[in-house]
Amino acid sequence: MAAKIVLGLLCGLALGFVLQRGRFCVVGAYRDVILVKDNRMFIAVLIAIAVQSIGVYALAGLGLIQLSEVPFTWLGATLGGFIFGLGIVLAGGCATGTWYRAGEGLLGSWIALFAYMLGTVATKWGVLKPASDALTGQKSEDVFIYTTLGISPWVLVALFAVLVGLIVWRHLRQPSFAVPTLKRRKTGLAHLLFEKRWHPFVTALIVGVIAIAAWPMSEATGRMFGLGITTPSGNLLRYITTGDIKFLDWAVFLVIGIALGSYVAAKGSGEFRWRLPDIKTIRNNFFGGLFMGFGASIAGGCTIGNGLVNTSLFTWQGWVATLFIMLGTWVATYFVIIRGKRKANSGAAPSQSVAV
Template identity: 85%
Template sequence: MFAKIGLGLLCGIVLGFVLQRGRFCVVSAYRDVILVKDNRMFIAVLIAIAVQSIGVYALAGLGLIQLTDVPFTWLGAIVGGFVFGWGIVLAGGCATGTWYRAGEGLLGSWIALFAYMLGTVATKSGVLKPAHDALTRHKGGDAFIYTTLGISPWVLILLFAALVSLIVWRHLRQPALVVPTLKPRKSGLAHLLFEKRWHPFVTALLVGIIAIAAWPMSEATGRMFGLGITTPSGNLLRYITTGDATYLDWAVFLVLGIALGSYIAAKGSGEFRWRLPDVKTIRHNFVGGLLMGFGASIAGGCTIGNGLVNTSLFTWQGWVATLFIIAGTWSATYVVIMRGRRKETAGAAPGQTAPLSM
């Protein structure tokens, strides 16, 4: 139990700190591509996938960790991924984004987080389990893409890493945006950790390294996987409602550590404060959280389990689910945010700017 608590919390605290300081959220990565035509965070996610892929397969090759098959439940990946994409837009954050924003004091994220846990438990073991079983019954053949292609995983790893490197190089060659900066109030390490703006690519590199370290840390407690958010979030609610300590595995302490690490980062940077959103946003947060829990449970993972970990393993489940998460995110961004702004702008008085709905 000490290893589960210590290693899980340690990994979670470091991850939560990095996520908060780097403002690393996958829903922003997907949404901002069409919402504000900004692809920096999307590229950052690709960096994190590439880094983790190299590290994880290197560890597996050295015999330090053991990789297991990830079943390809293709219908669940499609339906669950799309629903989850809608959920993260309504909730205002992905799975990890919701956890770290809760650590900043955003009460809307606490509401989304509770609904996310509730949706997960209801789908995996509650009233929605029949839907879960029906959508995850259909399985594909191979778990890994490289098995289907009959090639070494390192072929895909090196090709993907080369592609991401080219994208990063082309992006960095573009003229840098001039961002106004305030006079530093801190100096030395405190300035770097709590005040200086973190570049998305640097944050992604750190996230990738933490994701690699999560594998041996998790396997040391008997859990044969890396980062994961959905199942441990549901298990936390199960433990709270049943008192059954068997639900408290490494990953439960990981997600608790994310909130704690984010709180430490937010307090140190002066960004922590309790904030209560308006009624419309609260409604979106709750519904979005439920959709997140349902979608991630059906798809076999969230933007971390599928979008960061299973993609780095080059599993069919990870890539198919991620593509449909992106499709769901883009369609929800258009319907909920972009069309909503247009309606509000059309209804605003001349000379007034309609407020953001989310």
Template identity: 65%
Template sequence: MLQMIVLGIICGLLLGFVLQRGRFCVVGAYRDLLIAKDGRMFLATFIVIAIQSVGVYVLRDTGIIQFGNDGFPWLGTILGGFIFGIGMVLAGGCATGTWYRAGEGMIGSWVALFGYMLGAAMTKYGVWKATGDHLVSYRTSDTYIHETLNVSPWLLVIVLIIIVGILVIREFKKPKLPMFKMKPKKTGLAHILFEKRWHPFVTALLVGLIAIVAWPLSAMTGRMFGLGITTPSANILTFLITGDDALIDWGTFLVLGIFLGAFIAAKGSGEFRWRLPDMKTLRNNAFGGMIMGFGASIAGGCTIGNGLVNSALFAWQGWVAIVFFLLGTWVAAYFTIIRKQKSSSASKAA
């Protein structure tokens, strides 16, 4: 148990610190791609996938870890991914973003986090379990893309690295926009850790490395998977209600570590403060969090478990989920942001 606690907390602390300082949130990446036409953070998510894909297949080929082969739950992934995408926008953050923003003192994220934990627990263990089990029962026999194509996974790894590498080089060749820089108050390592603005690609590199390390750390405690947010979040709430300590594993301490790591980063950078949004936003946070928990549960993972981890394994579930995360995010962004902007512009023009 001590090993589980220490390894989970350490990995979570690192991840939470990096996520908070790098402002790495997947819903922001998806939303910015549509609204601001800014694809840097979206590309950063694929940097994480590419880096992790190299690491996990090296670990697999050396026998340190192994992957499951449970088929592709296509219906649950499609519906759950779309619902999760809508929930992300309403909740104001993805699953991991909600955890780290709660560590910054955002009350709306606390509300969204509780809704997320509740929705996931209800789907995995409660009144929505029958529905969730039915949806995920529709599955194909092939789990992985390379399995279907009958090629080595390393071929897909190489192709992904080349594509991501080309896009990163193109991004760096773009002219840099002038940025206002405040005079630094800290120096040395303190400046880098708590004050300097982190480039999205640097953050992605660090997240990718942490995602690789998560696999053997988790495997050492008997849990054969990498980063995961949904099941540990559901397990925390269910454990608090039932007292069933069988629900506590490495992933539980990972998510608690994310919260603590984000808190440390926010306090060190002076970004921690309690912030209470208006009642309408709180309502959206609660509802968004709950359907986000439901969606992630039937999709087999959130934007971390599916969008970064299963995609790095080249599982069909991960890549199809990304598509429907995007669609759900864009639909919700249209009705909550874009349509209001168009209506406001039309009113001013009139």
């Protein structure tokens, strides 16, 4: 148990700190492509996938970790991914984004987080389990894309890394955007960690490295996987409601660590503040969280489990679910945000958040 607590919290603290300082949220990466025509965070996500892919297959090749096969439940991946994509826009953040924003004091994220846990528990082990079993019962024999193609995984790793490298190179050649910085109060390491804005690409590199380190840290406790958010979030609620210690694995302490790491980063940078949204936003946060829990459960993962980890393994489950998460995000962005702004501009009063 001590190893689970220490290793899980250490990984979570590092991840939460980096996510908060780099404002790294996958829903923003997908949403901003169509909302503000900004693809920097989307490219950053690709960087994190590429970095993790290289590291994980290197560790597996050296025999330091064992890769588990992820079944391709094609109906769950498509439908669940789409529903999860809708949910993250309503909730105002992806799975990790909700955890780290809760650490910043956003009460709406706490509401979304509770609903996310509730939806996960209901779908995986509760009243919605029959529906989940039906939707995830259809499985394909193919697990990895490279086995379907009959090639080495390193072919896809190399091709993807080169492609991402070219995308980054082309983006960096474009005129840079001015990134606002906080008022300088300190110098040296404190300024670098808490005041200077982190570039999305630098953040992505660090996230990728943490994602690689998560594998041996997790497997050292008997959990044969890397980063994961949905199941451990549900297990945390199960532990809280039952007191059964068997639900406390490495990943539960990982998600707790994400919130704690974000809190440390937000306090150090002066960005922590309790904020209460309006009633409409609270409603969206709650139902968005439920959609997230249900969708991620039947899709086999969230924007981390599928969108960062399973994609780096080049599993069919990861890439298909991620594509439908993106589709759901874009649909929700259009109907919830874009059309909402149009209505507001035509005379409807925009909603205001209340700080407490």
